[in-house]
Amino acid sequence: TIERTFSIIKPNAVAKNAIGAIYARFETAGLKIVAAKMVQLTREQAEGFYAEHLGKPFFDGLVGFMTSGPVMVQALEGEEAVRRHREIMGATNPDNALAGTLRADYADSLTENAVHGSDSTESAAREIAYFFTESEICPRTR
Numbered sequence: 001t002i003e004r005t006f007s008i009i010k011p012n013a014v015a016k017n018a019i020g021a022i023y024a025r026f027e028t029a030g031l032k033i034v035a036a037k038m039v040q041l042t043r044e045q046a047e048g049f050y051a052e053h054l055g056k057p058f059f060d061g062l063v064g065f066m067t068s069g070p071v072m073v074q075a076l077e078g079e080e081a082v083r084r085h086r087e088i089m090g091a092t093n094p095d096n097a098l099a100g101t102l103r104a105d106y107a108d109s110l111t112e113n114a115v116h117g118s119d120s121t122e123s124a125a126r127e128i129a130y131f132f133t134e135s136e137i138c139p140r141t142r
């Protein structure tokens, strides 16, 4: 099934000048970028995006990190895009990320873990709509 997923390249990976290298991983894995932009998140935007984590001990640190510099946000499309994207990202905690995954290669810590990806097609739809209007998404027909 062709799906869409949502991806963030977090401030630490942008600071490493790794946007192109990470985009190459997406494309090599068969994921097509159908929307993309660079954003400096406001505190309100970051808190709203991570609202499900409100009240958790890592929430303030997460919001502080995510607003510390620009991020790249993307919608990715492809066969089983949610699972495929999670595979190439590796485990949330870089200590558990398999060799060759994005987190193994670009994460600095559990908070500064380089990339975010939707955990389900339902989350993907909500997260894509949080950052992109329908007219900003470009279906890839070839």
Ligand code: CMP
Binding pocket: 053, 058, 062, 092, 110, 111, 112, 113, 115, 116, 117
């Ligand atoms: P992400 O996939 O963006 O979703 C929530 C983020 O919170 C997660 O990646 C981590 O960067 C961050 N985080 C920090 N501490 C924790 C923790 N203890 N458990 C889960 N996520 C954490």
